[in-house]
Amino acid sequence: MSQWRVTAEHPLRQVEGLDHERCAALHNLIVERGWTASGRSLSDLDRRSWWECYGGDAQLAPHAAKLSPTVIAFLKAAWHGYVMTAQPQHAFFRYLAGLCSPEDLWQNTNYGDDEDDSNKRRYVTLYMANWALGASHPLGLVFDQQTSTAIQHISIHDTSVTMNGRQIWLPLELILEGFLDMIDQGKALAVDSSYDGEQERIDPWIMPSYTACDLDETLEAFGRLKRAIETRMPGAPSNEPRRLRDAAESSTLSPNSFAGRFLERAPEIRFDYIAPGLRIARQQPFSSVNVDQSHIRPVLLFESSQEAHQDTERTPWGAEVVISPFSPSFRDISNYPAGLYLTETDPHGAHPFEDGCKLILPYAIGENGWARTSDGALFGENRHAQGPTANPVPRSTDLYQLGFNHFIEIHDVQLKHVLSHWADMVEKGKWAVDADGVAGGIEKWREADTEDHWQDYQLPMSW
Template identity: 25%
Template sequence: MDSSTSTFSPERCANLHNQLLAKATEHSPDVQIEQTLSARFLDIAPEFTEVPSLDDLPLYRFLRLVNTTPPASNGGVDLLTPFTYQPDPRTFWTDRVSHEPSFVLLYGQNNGDSPIDGGIYVDILSYQAVWHSGNSPRFPPSDQWLPLEVILQKSLDAWTTGKFYWDAQEATIKVRNWTQHDVEQSIAAFHRLISSIELRMPSDENQVHSHHRLEPLDSQILEPFKISTFAVRFLSTANRPDFPFVAPGIRVFTPLLLDEIYGVEVPDSIRRTHWLGDEEDWPTLILPGVDSVPHNVDQSTNQNINAFDQNWGFGKFTVNRQSGLYIAPDTSNSDLVRLVASSGLCSACEFRSPCRWGPPRDPRLAEVFDHWTSLVEDGTWAVDANGVSTGHDWFTIHTSVAKIAPVV
């Protein structure tokens, strides 16, 4: 076996798959579990029976070991996770990958589109895997693929943290928009960012500069404003630093600043009357910038800036065009973020490349804070007594550095 396949263990991956199936079916006492996937595979691709030492082929070994529920009368398969179906040999090879015969669609997607339009692909030459969506014509480069074991483990972790759960009313497995684990991750990452800034603050040679943390915002002062439930939990739980700037031109809310920004927002603003995810998932400013976005950004030659006020732009979801870090949820995640620079640029905190282990999404709050911490620690951002002293225009000038590399 060459070095590329030595990291793939059919046994470990099958074990993770079977744990996922057990989670997906534990509330269905009459469910039938079987190990027939390898036989179904050979029915679809009988030419593999001619492969010498077929039992030693890693893909076939995996298929022999995994559990599934029986296909429906029309051949359809059940869900394995809220995002993916169980393996279906009928869709292993599709028109989309006919030019890439080594790519197998092992787990078709469950996102309202056809399962064959995307999901988790496995390259049976390297035995690396990646989530690839049908709306992208090209597969990610090989260095962005991951071990299948890593992707399956992340799905199992989602059960552990409560992100995946059984909805008894709808009798299906679903995704929670946010969990206490998500809040704790975000708070821990925010506190690491604060600590990294404090460690780099100047101090008098004869005096050690000490810092203290301010109390979180009182949830009662957040009540008058349309603030997402996740954002309320974060803002009312995270301790604040005793300095204002935690990123270039990005401040921490004080009660006074909160009222100055949110208090003048009109009740029927688009932000307050629309939600991006589920109900009560309004776009929410959690760390305000120093300036508002001017009204002439539609004249910019930078498409990422002049899009601010377009129909598809994010400008209508801001608080009176205020720059800063926003919670911008989707239908599955309440802790996704969008950074609005005062230039009107809204792409500075996007991923540099698509998420490789699940459906496409924006970065989570904890992921942004972790990236910002690295920019403080490696000296990219300057620090003074007021916190990060690098100018706010850094996000517009150095957008490529501001973007986040997906970390497994």
């Protein structure tokens, strides 16, 4: 199967239409991985294809007339029988229940009211969203037969974003490869009937709030950043050692939480600035807020000496209201340091990411129209608006964020990606280093909204 995985050694192939061989192989591998991990025998796996399950050429002729040859080839090779026969039921993946029925292939909202039926063959809802995740009006994964690209729609309400003319759709094999990467890393985990943990199970899938791989890769990225700074300092570091675990002494962290384990194991540093204008935090502004026992508060990791900027938006009646980067539980605290926070989460919720983080600046950026999130959207743009212009609004919290997630439900960017990117910036000489650590001060982040540097501050899309 290794030849079908999308890797540097086996990149995307240039084919006409959908790469049906590769996509069917990846689809079937996801089914197989989930099936065996949930304690079932491969000898019991119903490997009938979607095409077989719905009657073959004779029964499917009306649908075949609207499907491209490569989509038909995919449906003739992708396993679907297990969906029909498995007891208990077996979802294809955490976010997708399975391939759609023939009738549901055309049930999507990607068409304008003025379009006639002749054009309503372009978009195919290949996979149905997993209704158990609680999305309002779930839809699924939609494939564009004209461009041979796809995008997730957890809900039909996502359509105004995905169809705004600016969102970039992806080859289906990249999305399926993303799912397999989540399985490889343990972020999407199939479990057997003996599972009695607190994570919500959508048979057979659970989503751990963080994985051993997440923790190890975050520690590796922090260690790499530390070494990159120290080797470029003009002299040997002379400051007293500073430890990340000191940042959370005033907060209550479970030793088994991502924050607790990361802060405890992170190596000490002997310089001040880990990134422009940011040093190890010496306070926890939200530690006194009462929250639901199952939720984890925001944790300030690296702080600025300046307060966080308060973003606002205009209401329909003309008033300016503050947009908090945190949930309502924390909105009574309006003054807190700018810096990098692990954001709050419910570890047992539907979309838990204990390692999600947010960089909050002491000023808003984006007014120049260069700063972008991973999905290519401008900071503060109206994602639901159609057309080439987006009228961006400067924001202080969008830097490094993913925007519309092409793989799963939206979440804050994982800490490991930010720390790894910071290490890149130092190693490539895009951030200077002086005797105090990373130089440039807090104003350095304004580069993210300039023509020459915005790409240096945009992370690639990830799940």
